[in-house]
Amino acid sequence: MTERVILEADGGSRGNPGPASYGALIRDADTGAVIAERGETIGVATNNVAEYSGLIAGLEAVPRAHSRRGSRGADGLRARHRAAGGSLEDQAPRHDPVGGDRT
Template sequence: MRVVVHVDGGARGNPGPAAAAAVVTDAASGAELDEATRYLGDSVTNNVAEYHGLLLGLERARAVGADEVEVVNDSELIAKQVNGEYKVKHPDMKALHAEALAALSSFSSWSIRSVPRAKNADADALVNQALDAAAL
């Protein structure tokens, strides 16, 4: 089964309180199959949160039985690092990058691309909902 996974991560402050989110849809029909959020803590950077969004999305894609995944995010940095176009220099991100590549390798095919934030609105909204809930 092929899915599209919209992922996002964000921190309020950099570092600051952060969350990750993913929305999994069927690639053929566009029907939503799953969504998830995860609060990441009170002192996380935006880029680390973005990687956690990617990892959460891959976890949820696997949980719904996907064997092919198209990842859509709004972080050009993460997409280009995963695609091998940019080097990963930050120590915290090196481990997350390696974990993401390992998770992606479990799919028969995968791709990742970045889009403007407006085209990733559902995942972005879930990140903000998780951050708002944590602030209560």
């Protein structure tokens, strides 16, 4: 069993919204070996939705990697903040893939 893993996740869209995709990579924290990878084209979405989708896909893959502890990384401020349990509010209504539609 892998004791610790590192989750690296990213997502993006060409335009906002626009054609979007994400990728997630899980590595053994001690050896750097790739344990699992996920990636998908998700159609037309915002950059934030693509970022969240990558983070969610990676987190869903971690249990299958048989890890007890892990750390996570994402380059999107909103995704990192949300993963830490916070929220970043803005004035425009948007779809939140973690919490549903929010107005």
